[in-house]
Each structure stands twice: as C-alpha cells, then as structure tokens.
Amino acid sequence: xxxxxxxxxxxxxxxxxxPSPVEGRVLRALAEPTLGHLDGDFxxxxxxxxxxxxxxxxTSNALTVTMPGTGSAGMxxxxxxxxxxxxxxxxxxxxxxxxRMQDVAERCGATVIKVSAPFGKTLPEExxxxxxxxxxxxxxxxxxxxxTSTGVLQNLDAIAAKVHEAGMLxxxxxxxxxxxxxxxxxxLGLDIVYSGSQKCLGCPPGLxxxxxxxxxxxxxxxxxxxxQSWYLDLTMIMRYWEQERFxxxxxxxxxxxxxxxxxxxxxxxxxxxxxxxxxxNAEALWAGLEAMGLTLPVAKEDRLPSLTCLALPxxxxxxxxxxxxxxxxAIEVGSGLGEFRGRVIRVGLMGSGSTxxxxxxxxxxxxxxxxxMGHPVDVASALERAEERLDGD
Amino acid sequence: xxxxxxxxxxxxxxxxxxPSPVEGRVLRALAEPTLGHLDGDFxxxxxxxxxxxxxxxxTSNALTVTMPGTGSAGMxxxxxxxxxxxxxxxxxxxxxxxxRMQDVAERCGATVIKVSAPFGKTLPEExxxxxxxxxxxxxxxxxxxxxTSTGVLQNLDAIAAKVHEAGMLxxxxxxxxxxxxxxxxxxLGLDIVYSGSQKCLGCPPGLxxxxxxxxxxxxxxxxxxxxQSWYLDLTMIMRYWEQERFxxxxxxxxxxxxxxxxxxxxxxxxxxxxxxxxxxNAEALWAGLEAMGLTLPVAKEDRLPSLTCLALPxxxxxxxxxxxxxxxxAIEVGSGLGEFRGRVIRVGLMGSGSTxxxxxxxxxxxxxxxxxMGHPVDVASALERAEERLDGD
Numbered sequence: 001x002x003x004x005x006x007x008x009x010x011x012x013x014x015x016x017x018x019p020s021p022v023e024g025r026v027l028r029a030l031a032e033p034t035l036g037h038l039d040g041d042f043x044x045x046x047x048x049x050x051x052x053x054x055x056x057x058x059t060s061n062a063l064t065v066t067m068p069g070t071g072s073a074g075m076x077x078x079x080x081x082x083x084x085x086x087x088x089x090x091x092x093x094x095x096x097x098x099x100r101m102q103d104v105a106e107r108c109g110a111t112v113i114k115v116s117a118p119f120g121k122t123l124p125e126e127x128x129x130x131x132x133x134x135x136x137x138x139x140x141x142x143x144x145x146x147x148t149s150t151g152v153l154q155n156l157d158a159i160a161a162k163v164h165e166a167g168m169l170x171x172x173x174x175x176x177x178x179x180x181x182x183x184x185x186x187x188l189g190l191d192i193v194y195s196g197s198q199k200c201l202g203c204p205p206g207l208x209x210x211x212x213x214x215x216x217x218x219x220x221x222x223x224x225x226x227x228q229s230w231y232l233d234l235t236m237i238m239r240y241w242e243q244e245r246f247x248x249x250x251x252x253x254x255x256x257x258x259x260x261x262x263x264x265x266x267x268x269x270x271x272x273x274x275x276x277x278x279x280x281n282a283e284a285l286w287a288g289l290e291a292m293g294l295t296l297p298v299a300k301e302d303r304l305p306s307l308t309c310l311a312l313p314x315x316x317x318x319x320x321x322x323x324x325x326x327x328x329x330a331i332e333v334g335s336g337l338g339e340f341r342g343r344v345i346r347v348g349l350m351g352s353g354s355t356x357x358x359x360x361x362x363x364x365x366x367x368x369x370x371x372x373m374g375h376p377v378d379v380a381s382a383l384e385r386a387e388e389r390l391d392g393d
Numbered sequence: 394x395x396x397x398x399x400x401x402x403x404x405x406x407x408x409x410x411x412p413s414p415v416e417g418r419v420l421r422a423l424a425e426p427t428l429g430h431l432d433g434d435f436x437x438x439x440x441x442x443x444x445x446x447x448x449x450x451x452t453s454n455a456l457t458v459t460m461p462g463t464g465s466a467g468m469x470x471x472x473x474x475x476x477x478x479x480x481x482x483x484x485x486x487x488x489x490x491x492x493r494m495q496d497v498a499e500r501c502g503a504t505v506i507k508v509s510a511p512f513g514k515t516l517p518e519e520x521x522x523x524x525x526x527x528x529x530x531x532x533x534x535x536x537x538x539x540x541t542s543t544g545v546l547q548n549l550d551a552i553a554a555k556v557h558e559a560g561m562l563x564x565x566x567x568x569x570x571x572x573x574x575x576x577x578x579x580x581l582g583l584d585i586v587y588s589g590s591q592k593c594l595g596c597p598p599g600l601x602x603x604x605x606x607x608x609x610x611x612x613x614x615x616x617x618x619x620x621q622s623w624y625l626d627l628t629m630i631m632r633y634w635e636q637e638r639f640x641x642x643x644x645x646x647x648x649x650x651x652x653x654x655x656x657x658x659x660x661x662x663x664x665x666x667x668x669x670x671x672x673x674n675a676e677a678l679w680a681g682l683e684a685m686g687l688t689l690p691v692a693k694e695d696r697l698p699s700l701t702c703l704a705l706p707x708x709x710x711x712x713x714x715x716x717x718x719x720x721x722x723a724i725e726v727g728s729g730l731g732e733f734r735g736r737v738i739r740v741g742l743m744g745s746g747s748t749x750x751x752x753x754x755x756x757x758x759x760x761x762x763x764x765x766m767g768h769p770v771d772v773a774s775a776l777e778r779a780e781e782r783l784d785g786d
Contacts, residue, residue: 206645252599
C-alpha cells in the first residue's frame with residue numbers, strides 16, 4: 001500500500017476547441033450524491049433535462065435524448081441507427097469531422113458518396129446538389145454544420161430544402177454549434193442532429209445530445225436489420241427515456257446532473273442572448289487579431305462564432321506557441337488538424353468561456369507570446385479594435 | 394426565462410445491483426476543474442490511472458484502458474474489436490448479461506454458438522467443453538464471471554485451461570466482480586476482460602475498464618476489416634492511451650478524475666482486504682436472511698459476494714416491497730430480471746456499500762418492511778446470526 005498525494009488540479013483557461021470552461025454550478029451538480037438510474041428522483045431529472053434539451057435544440061421532437069458517450073458517440077449513434085448495410089448515403093466534408101462521418105457511415109456498411117470542400121471552405125451547394133441529383137437512391141445526406149477542425153460554418157437553409165425535396169433525410173453534426181448559435185432543427189426540419197456536452201453548452205465531456213425528427217424515427221422503427229451497435233441502439237434507448245423506463249444501460253447519472261445544470265444555465269440566459277454573446281465576442285476577437293496583422297484563413301461570412309482558426313505568422317512554431325501560452329498564461333488553445341496541422345491554432349470562445357474579458361486576455365497573452373518569439377505585434381490597436389466591437393452592441 | 398429551484402438530491406443508500414454508493418472523496422474529484430483531454434496534467438493522470446487499473450486487474454497487459462461509456466460499452470468494445478463478420482464464437486449465458494453478450498456478438502456478424510445454464514445456476518463445464526470440442530473453428534469463448542441478473546459466480550479455472558488448449562480467446566464480463574473479488578486476468582490468462590466503474594469500484598457510472606492480453610491485441614491488430622464501431626475502435630484508442638497521445642475522441646475528463654480517485658481508494662485498502670470485506674459482509678447478509686426463514690435461490694458456493702438474489706416470500710409483492718424500502722428507509726434494492734422478474738429482489742453490497750453497518754441496517758429495514766406487509770420474521774435471530782459472521786474473521 002503506497003500513499004499518493006491528493007491530486008490538485010491546476011486550473012487552466014480552456015480556449016481551445018473543447019472542452020470549454022465549466023462553471024462552478026455545473027461542477028457542483030456533478031458532485032451531487034449518485035442515485036440509481038431507475039430512481040424516481042433521477043427519472044424526474046431526466047424528464048426535466050429532456051424538456052430543457054428540446055428547448056435548446058428548438059424542437060418538439062419526441063426523441064430528444066443524450067447518448068451515454070462523448071460527441072463522437074453522437075455521430076456514431078446518428079449513423080448506426082438510420083443506416084443499414086447496403087444503403088447509399090451522401091456525406092459532405094469540409095474537414096476532419098466530415099471525413100470521420102464518412103468513415104463511420106462506411107463502417108455501417110453504406111456506400112458513401114463523398115462530396116468534399118477544400119479544407120477551410122464551405123461545401124459548394126452546387127456540388128452537393130449534383131450528388132443528390134445523381135444519386136436519387138440515397139437515403140440521407142450527412143453534413144457538419146460547425147466543422148471543429150476548420151472553424152467553418154455551413155449554412156443549411158437551401159440544402160435542407162433540396163434534401164427534403166429529394167425525399168432524403170438530413171443528418172447534421174452540431175457538436176460545436178449547439179448553444180452558441182442557431183441549430184435550426186424544427187425550422188429547417190433537420191432529421192438527425194447530434195452535439196457534444198463539452199462545447200457551447202458548458203458541461204464536461206461525456207454526453208452527446210441527439211434529436212430525431214418523426215420521419216427519422218419512422219426510418220429507425222422500420223429497419224429490416226438490428227442496429228449494429230447494441231449500446232447505441234435507439235430502438236431500446238428510447239424506451240428508457242419514455243414512460244416505460246425500460247432498463248437498457250446504466251445511465252451516467254452524475255454526468256446527467258451536470259448536463260441538467262448546464263442546460264438550466266442556457267435557459268436562464270436565453271438562446272438568443274447566448275448566441276448574440278458568442279457572436280459579439282467572436283467578432284471582437286477577429287477584429288483584434290486582424291489589427292495585429294494576423295490572418296484568419298476562413299472567410300468572415302463562413303466563420304463559426306465558437307471557434308476561430310488563426311494562421312501562424314511565418315517562422316512561428318505551433319508547438320512552442322501553444323506551450324508558451326500554457327506555461328506562462330495557463331491558456332489552452334488547440335493545434336491545427338488535417339491540412340491545417342502546424343499552420344494554425346484553434347481558438348475557442350465557447351459557453352462560459354465566451355466573455356469579453358477572455359477576448360482581451362487572450363489578445364494580450366498572444367501578443368506577449370508573439371513578442372517573446374520575435375514577432376512583435378501592435379497590441380494597443382488590437383485591444384482598441386476589440387473593445388470597439390465589444391461596445392458595439 | 395423561467396426560474397427553477399436548485400436541485401437538492403436526496404441521498405439514498407444504494408444497495409441494488411449498481412450504481413453503488415460513491416464516497417465523498419470520489420465525488421469531490423469529479424468536481425475538480427475540467428482540463429483539456431490533451432493537457433499535460435490530464436495525461437499524467439491518465440498514466441497514473443492506467444497503472445492503478447493494471448494493479449486492480451492484476452495484470453501487466455499493456456492495453457489496459459477505460460472505454461468512454463458505461464459497462465455495456467465495455468461489452469460492446471470487447472466484442473466489436475475481436476470479432477469480424479463471419480467468425481464463429483461460443484457464448485455462455487447464465488442470465489440476462491450472457492444473453493446480451495450473445496446479442497452483441499450477433500450484431501457483429503458472428504455465428505454465435507449459445508451455451509445456456511438454467512436461470513440462477515452456473516454454466517455446466519461439460520456442456521461448454523462439448524461446444525468447444527464440436528466447434529474447433531470458434532475464435533473465442535465469451536462468459537460472464539459475475540452475472541448481475543442472478544448473482545451467480547462462474548468459476549473460470551478449468552474453463553480458461555480448456556479454452557486456451559483449444560487455441561481460442563477467453564472473453565470475460567467482470568462488471569460486478571472487479572474490485573469485489575478476484576478477477577484472475579494474468580493468473581488464468583483471460584484475454585479480453587471488461588468491467589464497469591459503478592459496481593465494486595465505487596465510482597459513478599460512465600466508464601468501462603477494459604484489458605486485453607497480448608494475444609488478443611494481436612488478433613485486433615491483424616483484423617482484415619475495420620472495427621464496425623469507430624467510437625470503440627481500440628486500434629485508434631490505444632494510440633491515445635500510449636505515448637503518441639493521438640487524438641481520437643474527447644475523453645470524459647471529469648469522470649476520469651473520479652475513476653482515478655476510486656482506484657486510489659482500492660489501492661489503499663489493498664485488493665485482498667477488499668475482497669475479504671466483500672466476502673465477510675455478504676456471508677453475514679446471507680446468514681441473517683436465512684435466519685429470517687427467507688430463501689436465497691442461488692446455491693451458496695455459486696453466490697457472488699457483491700450481489701445477492703433474495704426470493705420473495707409467498708404473497709409479498711416485489712414492487713411494493715421495493716417502494717416501501719425506498720420510501721421509509723431510503724434504501725434502493727434491485728428488482729429481479731429475466732426469469733427472476735417479480736420473484737426476487739437483488740441486494741448489492743458493493744464498493745463502499747459493503748459494510749457491516751449496511752448489513753445490519755438492511756436486515757432491520759427488511760424485517761420492518763416485511764412485518765408491515767403482513768409477513769413477520771425473526772429479526773433478533775437474523776441480527777445475531779449476521780453479527781456472528783461479522784465477528785468471525
């Protein structure tokens with residue numbers, strides 16, 4: 001028997017691609033006493049959580065639940081429940097997570113028609129529409145609304161109309177958007193939408209919110225074969241979330257406490273105010289970074305309010321920059337993924353991390369770090385431009 | 394914007410089939426500030442957790458990790474990584490979880506040879522050995538060591554020898570045993586073993602510990618097809634737990650804090666003492682229940698120390714009994730599953746819930762409840778018999 005020192009977690013400011021900072025209220029909820037997964041009080045909390053989640057998704061979809069895993073479990077749940085072996089599906093990619101969705105769909109035995117955008121750009125609608133026209137047999141179109149690897153936002157309005165006109169389902173990854181901007185579930189009739197707890201919703205990682213339209217539920221119910229994943233099989237999971245409370249798996253009870261509290265915070269702030277806050281702080285960040293002479297590789301109209309890719313100036317090493325930000329300032333940012341590896345850092349302003357002070361602090365810390373790395377920037381102008389944007393509304 | 398009252402979770406004594414009571418130390422660890430899943434401090438915690446988990450599994454297996462989901466995700470991970478479409482596998486069932494494993498294996502596209510025990514009994518070794526002899530093409534034998542639906546313990550000594558002699562892999566469900574009794578991973582060379590965080594390990598539900606022998610890893614590495622689950626694909630997950638820290642999914646960071654703390658507690662107590670404690674308290678419970686004239690449907694030598702099935706006396710309604718225990722005493726026990734539905738309750742003494750006081754309290758509360766339900770029992774003798782067993786060691 002050896003003795004270990006108690007852990008003391010050094011707090012860091014999480015300004016990367018997620019997890020985002022978690023408020024004390026949410027952490028305290030996480031630490032409430034564990035209840036049984038069929039306990040009456042816990043079941044009441046699930047009901048309330050489901051109601052709050054419908055509000056957050058802006059949907060009246062009956063099947064609105066959390067999957068017991070991280071965001072990628074949401075992606076997998078979305079695919080395995082709707083896709084059967086031999087189906088044709090069209091999946092767009094503007095980055096790593098679209099590519100992951102293609103991989104997941106292939107593992108479900110689907111023939112995947114791949115439509116790609118250049119890294120860092122949105123998917124051209126014409127190309128996607130051509131794929132839809134040439135593959136009328138396709139069961140669904142899968143897309144990433146908020147691509148976490150590039151910070152690109154895909155507008156879904158015209159796409160949703162086209163997909164539904166073609167009689168297909170629209171499957172949407174909203175991991176980095178839900179809670180930080182509109183995810184138009186009912187407005188556009190998005191059929192299968194999943195997200196993650198740890199981005200703009202401000203909960204620790206470990207749960208994947210998921211909602212299905214009644215059309216999608218009908219597709220799940222009329223499957224000819226069993227869902228290949230027992231763990232993520234919605235035909236059973238929906239019976240646990242419904243009145244029946246059919247035992248499936250042991251729900252991650254404490255994570256659901258935290259998720260409930262995080263959704264209460266979203267509800268108290270109000271969706272519109274929360275989106276406006278994410279938008280305002282992102283615009284301040286962008287204005288500040290541009291005033292420093294730095295380049296944002298994604299066109300302004302395609303940028304996510306929650307996550308910004310920042311191109312590194314010539315000669316600035318990505319690993320060293322992130323290390324200095326962490327070691328000197330205890331600020332976490334993300335590295336580039338895919339084609340952006342080594343060339344950008346990813347800066348997230350998500351959930352409770354999206355604040356005016358975090359914008360000012362990040363700009364100051366970045367300027368200090370770049371100066372130490374031999375690349376001085378005009379921090380005064382950066383802060384001034386940012387503050388103008390913050391005062392703007 | 395509506396206001397909701399803060400939740401106040403009424404504490405319950407969890408003496409059901411899991412989750413088990415979670416100690417304050419573990420709940421406090423859960424609530425530590427969230428870190429990034431690639432953060433240096435978090436990665437150090439993962440390394441320590443892995444070392445502690447190897448001690449708990451009594452293994453030197455390199456591939457010893459937690460899967461980001463509840464116990465059933467462990468079962469699914471065990472199956473999907475090792476099984477390929479068209480494989481033959483032999484899976485034994487002595488209850489609901491063995492049947493679930495058969496279902497999961499079928500969803501992986503395997504031909505499943507089913508060997509069944511009567512509900513509440515162990516699997517007869519001869520029947521299993523015959524299946525092994527008649528199916529030399531089988532890739533693996535899957536078994537439940539600790540069947541949570543019946544409280545039956547399956548001894549694995551002779552089975553492991555036979556399975557390995559036949560050149561097959563042995564896959565074992567240790568959800569309700571790990572931390573409460575021996576799970577002889579290295580001693581018997583068990584090849585794929587999974588468990589759950591929320592039983593004898595005393596952590597909230599949400600993680601599934603998993604360990605693979607080098608033989609099993611070799612089988613995974615030499616697969617001809619991709620693992621059908623992207624989320625549970627060990628060929629990628631092992632690269633995250635190893636030095637490379639390859640990004641796969643966002644780890645459930647706070648759950649891992651709690652799991653680390655729970656394993657520290659296991660380590661401080663020592664495995665042998667912990668098993669002895671589970672054994673001693675279970676025997677006291679059994680002695681007390683029998684002194685009340687109640688029937689334990691599982692033969693003594695086949696009983697799990699962590700979970701006991703108790704047959705209900707004639708005329709005692711299972712739902713009402715459980716409701717009274719909850720409402721009057723805030724004690725949770727489990728209902729019967731499968732063939733035991735409505736006929737038994739399941740009483741768990743797991744993790745920090747396995748205490749002498751909980752035995753005395755449960756016997757007293759049960760006796761009071763049965764008396765109120767018109768079935769008086771001899772509580773004095775029950776407590777006396779239980780205390781004799783508690784003093785025994």
